[in-house]
Amino acid sequence: MNLSERINQHFTDITKVQTQTIADLASPIITAGQQMAICLQQHKILSCGNGGSAAQAQHFAAEIINRFETERQALAAISLTTDTSNLTSIANDYAFENIFSRQIEALGQNKDILLAISTSGNSPNVLKAIQAAHTKNMYIIALTGGNGGTIAQELRPTDIEIRIPSHSTARIQEVHLLIIHCLCDIIDTVNYE
DSSP states (O other), X not given: OOHHHHHHHHHHHXXXXXXXXXXXXXXXXXXXXXXXHHHTTTSOXXXXXXXXXXXXXXXXXXXXXXXXXXXXXOOOEEETTOOHHHHHHHHHHTOGGGTTHHHHHHHOXXXXXXXXXXXXXXXXXXXXXXXXXXXXXXXXXXXXXXXXXXXXXXXXXXXXXXXXXXXXXXXXXXXXXXXXXXXXXXXXXXXXX
């Protein structure tokens, strides 16, 4: 396969995954966005993930604190992936799998939301974050892929999983970003005055 064919294949693959995702997941995306909008009227959203998912957790928080496409007041969101002093001290003193859960112990409150992002659904530190959030009576919105991994098994009926129907990390991350933008758009439709 030459380079042009490879690039064409990437575009073809993402179109297929996006089409399947919207057919299967429009309803939970809407529900998650509405739940986030309600939460942000009095509470906050914490977000976490690793690697590309960490970048997406940060991207989401930036869109919420600043704005997406609509002028509105700043809203409360914290990415748990950004504070290198917290991350390295927790990883050093406890374990890497505690880097998010320890922050949730300090910052999470009843009725906050945790946006947990994991392409495989098997990230131990994201799983521990979900467990810590449950202890704080927080709601979980999980962005996963493949078979949902161990995270899917940890979720409660009040939580929402948005699972991308793909096993390709790149395709899952691409659709996760689109979903994050959909969630931000729904949040922007609420009047926060």
